Amino acid sequence: MKEVPAKVEHNKAWVVIKLGIAEDRIVLPDPVNQEILYKTVVDLAERKNTLIITFKTQAEGVVKVKSVDKVLEILKKLILNSCNAYRLAAYFKSPAIRGGVLIQGAPWEKGSIVVVRTGIWFVSPAKQVCVPLMDAAAIELTKTEVQGKPTDIICIDHVDAGEVVSSQVLCPISTLQVLFNFLKDATKGMDMKGNELDAVGQQVAMLVYSGMDSHAIENMLNIPHKELDAIYDRILNLQLGEVVAVRREIQLTTKGVRYISDATKSQVK
């Protein structure tokens, strides 16, 4: 067993420990005192340089580990190879498209797809990429050209740092169909009918995505402030957007009017 320095969240504080990494488990010494067998891991997520490991023995537990990239990479590989998840061998491209731009020369990597409770992992000797299911924007069976031939693939679009990123999975069609059904089932809670917003609401959402602020949207769609507010409320209620800033409109009081009048007079003098 190798020991590496890491930080682990314990009683809502980060503590520095010597994390033990074995072939079949990790060992978290004092003060955490915990051993986690990889085969008991039911979910693995990554946020920046933190791994969130959910395991289930008699009860379910969560461990958060921070360490250097190299250590996290080893941990991810070991856990994803043995954890309790849907797993299949496949070729993948991740990312294949970022922000609508084809990644030039992105290779098909041989590896595996591991679907855990909250995400899809693309794992190869060189790469471990996680697509959180809650960030998956679309999952579809489609065709792309591979070695000059149209070939069935699964295309997974997800949102990363405000951009739509597409990853592609290639494997035998029977397996592809099973994976597709599994992914559709795992993400069905996020599917929408498409008619939750009316035409103007959809245009507002598109303009927000394009980077327009409220003032520009009101001008472009020629809608009053109150109507835009009501559309924003619908977008927020549907969890399609979040408030990032609240701007205020003010008018001057009598004191304020006197102040700017005086200021103007003094400028004239």
Place this chain on the structure above:
Amino acid sequence: MGKILIVDDTLFMRTLLKNILFSGGHTIIGEAGDGTEAVEKYKELKPDLVTMDVVMPKMNGIEALKSIKALDPAARVVMCTAVGQEQMVKLAIKTGAKGYIVKPFQAPKVLEEVKNVLAT
């Protein structure tokens, strides 16, 4: 900064692009709602750059691109595609498009692509 012809069959998309391009300091010298109109406007206005929707009535964007390239092999045409239309993008690039932008539009990406294509 360039003189730009916007081609799209939806008024909303044309207005959106117009706003984005105007905010980047470009001049919109014309708009067209289908491929046939785009070719006519290109002859008439000689823009520095055309933003061309792919799916349009009468004449689609690829056909319009071919006609414009036949008129002016140096024409700068940027295709507007939807996410997932990568085959269409490849076909457009083969046909002579200088670049592409993806719907829904993100202003910085549109301006960056237009700037890159105008520099060619």
